[in-house]
Amino acid sequence: MGEFAYSKGLKRRILIVDDEEINREILGNMLQDHYVVSYAENGRQALEMLRDRTVRYSLILLDLLMPVMSGEEFLRLHKEEEQISGIPVIVMTSEKPAEVRSIKMGADDFITKPYDSPEVIKARCERIIQLYEDKSIIRSAEKDALTQLYTREFFYEYVRQADHYDETVYKDAIVLNVDHFHMINEMFGRDMGDEVLKKIANALEQIFGNGLYIGCRPDSDYFYLYVDHHESYEGVFNELSEELAKYSHMPKIRIRAGVYLNADKSISVDGRFDHAKLACDRIRGDYTRQVNFYSKELNDADLFHEKLIHGIDDAIANGEFIVYFQPKYGIAEETPVLCSAEALIRWKHPEYGMISPGEFIPLFENNGLIQKLDHFVWRRSAEQIREWKEKFGVTVPVSVNVSRVDIYDPELENRLGAIVEENGLTAADLMLEITESAYADDAKSLTEVVDHLRERGFKIEMDDFGTGYSSLNMLTTIKIDVLKIDMSFIRNMNRDEKSRRLVELIMDIARFMNVPAVAEGVEDETQLKMLKDMGCQIIQGYYFSKPVPPEEFERFISGK
Amino acid sequence: MITIDGLRAFGAGVDEGLARCMNNEAFYVRLVEKVLKDKGFDELDAAVAAHDTDAAFEAAHKLKGVLANLALTPICEPVTQMVELLRSRTDTDYSQYMNRIKEKKAQLEGML
Known part of the structure; x- marks a missing residue:
């Protein structure tokens, strides 16, 4: 210099x-x-x-x-x-x-x-x-100028030294992160953001400063701590929140912690903190948990998810995804009549076998990859409708999922229009399921998109109705064609009076809106009878059939 | 006018003093002329007359610093001797030192 x-x-x-x-x-x-x-x-x-x-x-x-x-x-x-x-x-x-x-x-x-x-x-x-x-x-x-905590390289070096001199003492690796920190910067200015980070560093010093404690701010709103092993972290992070709540001029902040207990010293220092960070990142957006502990299972799950994410394109190309169909029956008459189907995706993975959609759909919803799957399902479903139409001379409309991320796709209408057209279908043959949580995200966009799609002839089904937050408000602004009652209400209907009353209420709402209600997850005759008595017109569930591959589904069509 | 030769004849450590002044003769001479007007001489004189050894030590110490830097040895010597005596607050007759200081100072002033 x-x-x-x-x-x-x-x-x-x-x-x-x-x-x-x-x-x-x-x-x-x-x-x-x-x-x-x-x-x-x-x-x-x-x-x-x-x-x-x-x-x-x-x-x-x-x-x-x-x-x-x-x-x-x-x-x-x-x-x-x-x-x-x-x-x-x-x-x-x-x-x-x-x-x-x-x-x-x-x-x-x-x-x-x-x-x-x-x-x-x-x-x-x-x-x-x-x-x-x-x-x-x-x-x-050596030190981060803002918080006076160590920078990453020095921190790692001091952790190595601590291990060397403190060989027999168990240590915990902790990673902390401020939820939505960029919003603090955006809404209150960078000075406030800086102050929040400083106050966190001070509070950490106060809480952990007594024992051997090495603190680091590797970047932005992450904090790394290497501390003597704690039997429990209950209270520790509450103390941190309370400490920060003392500054009334600061916005309320939520800090997530990932803890790698008794961190294995044979693993590299950055490896140990990667583990803690994984635990920390895993509870991002989960407001019920402030602390998450690293475990082998967590690591395995992470590796598994990574493999799924990296494998999606090949899986689509190799035909590992299979679209199953679950029939929906009209029950207005004495004899139930097949009226449509719902497309449900399955993944037959070469390494893991059949992977539950509950495993990969939330994962892909989080990172936007769900769009690729949606496109695949739309196309596959349209082709299937055409095949059945050619083979049996009847049209079985199929419901497909339209994810939140699709709503923001400016090409959505054209994409769907092209698929329908290529297969010689009408727009009404492909029924579009949206969830009410999409409405909570961005009511204006969803309302506009739904209006445009309906103008083109698509039918909109409101999926999982009753589980979201904005149901009633939404019904006043958004026009839909079908209301789907979430299966959790149906399942509990037999033994839980409240669930039964809720289903009745949703049925009333459907009648008021003059749209049919579809009950999902119907498993037995008692449920079927109750729903029929309530005036429910369409039923989907294991009572009729589980989701099946297209070849198997054909027996429902031929039975029609 | 004070000159380098004059200072040399006076007994000053001219080479040493000049070196501290980056061998800038005019600068050195200007500082020598300046020190002759230093009120530290009067302060020392007054303190000695008043038998105020603390004040005398302080004044002598300051003068010593400047005179030594300028290598004005003939004046610096009696001042340094005074500093050492005053440091231990020795009760002695300081006027002999003062007289030598004044005498040498006057000699330099005579060159002005």
Whole structure:
């Protein structure tokens, strides 16, 4: 750094503090070619000049015996003021005992009076400045300037050292993250964001500071901690939340923690913190949990998910995804009549066998890959409707899922239109299921998209009705064609009065809206009868059939 | 007018003093002229007359620093001797030192 500045012709500023004008002049004359020189007549004047943040001093040359404020008094105050304590001080003295005393008081070096040759003095100044600049570079890389926690590389190194000296002590690796931190920055400004991070670092120091504790802020809103093993973390993170809640001017924040208990020291340090981070990231958006503990199962699940995510394109290309169909029966008449089907995807994985949709659908919904699956199911379903139409001469409309991410696809209408057209179908043959949670996300977009799709002739089914948050409000703004009652209500209907009443209520709503209600998850005759009595027109569930491959489904069509 | 030769004849450590002044003769001479007007001489004189050894030590110490830097040995010597005596607050007759100081100072002032 020193060399860098010299090579760029940058001049550092030296403050000469001496009450004797002649001494100031002699020194100034020696140093002026290499430095910008400022002068003060006593300690007090020097302090005032140093407090001026617009001027940056690299070195102070200090006389000890001065009126108003002596050099020794100055040294004491210099040490206390954070802003100027980082500026090195060389004391100028003719007294031997004062040399030792001033070094003890925090001076970095001394120059004897009468002065040595200018070369010696210049060399001493240069050496001290360089020493400080190098030290501050090291310090700035070692500590995060904002929180004073270690930076990643230094943190890892200190963890390794702690392991070395503290071999037998069990340790926990902890990763903390602030939920929606970018929103704090966006809504309250970067200063507030910085303050939140600082307060978290302080609170962590307060909570963990007693034992061996190494803290790090590797980036943005993540915190890494290496602490003595805790039997329980119950309370620890509550304490953290309470500590932060004390700052009433700060927005309420939620911190998630991932903990790798008794971290295996044979694993690399970053590997250990990867484990803790995995546990931390896994509960992102889960407001019921503040702490998650790393486990082998969690790691296996993560690896499994990674494989699924990376395998999706090949799986589509290799035909590993199979669309199953579950029949829906109209029960208005004495004999149930097949009226449509719902397309449900299955994954026959070459390594894992049949993977439950409950395993991969939420995963793909989270990362947007669900769109690829949706497109595949739409196309496959349309082809199937056409095949059956050609083979049996009847049209079995199929319900397909339209995920939230599809709603934001500007090509949605055209995409669906093209699929229908290519297979010689009408729009009504492909029934589109949307969930009410999509409405909660962005009511305006969903309403517009639904309106456009209906104008083109598509039928919209509201899926999982009754499980979301905005059901009733939604019904006033969005036009739908079918209401699907969530299977959880149907399943509990037999034994739970409330569920039965809810189903009745949803049936009333459907009647009020003048749309048919479809009951999902119907498993037995009692449920069927209850639903029929309530006026439900369409039934789907194991009572008639589980979802089956298209070949098997054909027996329902031929039976029709 | 004070000259380098004059200072040399006076007994000053001119080479040493000049070196501290980056061998700038005019600068060195200007500082020598300046020190002659230093009020420290009067302060020392007054403190000695008043038998105020603390003030005398302080004034002598300051003068010593400047005179030594300028290598004005003939004046610096008695000042240094005074500093050492005053440091231990020695009760002695300081006027002999003061007289030598004044004498040498006057000699330099005579060159002005």
